[in-house]
Amino acid sequence: MKNLVFIILITTSLLSAQQITIKGIITDSRTARPLFGANISLLESSSIGTTSQKDGKFILNDVAINSILKISYVGYTDRYFTVTTSAAGKEVLITLEPQIISSQTVLIEGNISKEGVTPLAFNKIKRKEIEENYTLQDIPQYLASLPSTTYYSENGNGLDKWNSTK
Numbered sequence: 001m002k003n004l005v006f007i008i009l010i011t012t013s014l015l016s017a018q019q020i021t022i023k024g025i026i027t028d029s030r031t032a033r034p035l036f037g038a039n040i041s042l043l044e045s046s047s048i049g050t051t052s053q054k055d056g057k058f059i060l061n062d063v064a065i066n067s068i069l070k071i072s073y074v075g076y077t078d079r080y081f082t083v084t085t086s087a088a089g090k091e092v093l094i095t096l097e098p099q100i101i102s103s104q105t106v107l108i109e110g111n112i113s114k115e116g117v118t119p120l121a122f123n124k125i126k127r128k129e130i131e132e133n134y135t136l137q138d139i140p141q142y143l144a145s146l147p148s149t150t151y152y153s154e155n156g157n158g159l160d161k162w163n164s165t166k
Contacts, residue, residue: 018065022083024092025056026071035073035096043068043080057091075101121147 026038034056041049042060044067052058060069069081076096113122123146134142140151 018085019062020065020083020085020088022058022060022063022069022087022092023090024058024094026052026058026073027056027093027095028076029095029097032095035076038071038073038076038096041070041072043070071096075099123147 024040026035026040027033028035034054035052036054036056038052038056038058039049040051040058040060042063048060050058050060063069063083065083065085067083069083071079071081071094073096075098077099079094079096081092081094113120113124125146138151143149144151
């Protein structure tokens with residue numbers, strides 16, 4: 001009888017110390033699309049974790065049985081997953097619920113300036129002026145002729161020559 005209790009204790013301790021590899025896929029619960037860049041980490045350790053790939057898949061090695069994984073993604077509710085022996089060797093599907101991120105209210109207000117009243121340099125471009133003056137130049141280059149606007153080009157294809165042919 002003593003031997004049987006001893007064997008059960010040793011088997012139980014070996015199972016609890018067992019390290020397994022967890023494979024899974026993280027998806028959106030509403031669209032079933034994979035979530036790229038989801039964070040998967042062990043709740044007990046801030047230094048052990050991984051992120052999901054483009055297809056939502058992840059692999060986390062050397063995870064102890066009964067560990068708790070925290071799965072998080074911006075804009076989604078965090079999910080917790082307990083590692084069991086049944087998860088070993090299988091791909092686990094974990095779905096995350098979208099969550100609305102509340103923030104401060106932003107008020108955007110617009111005004112139309114009036115000539116002679118507004119104390120700023122401005123210009124109103126009318127459709128007729130655009131039709132008459134706009135040719136092949138980039139939109140930013142066209143707008144650079146207005147007060148308080150500038151533009152530059154990083155592509156180096158010499159768009160300034162279009163301005164000189166007017």
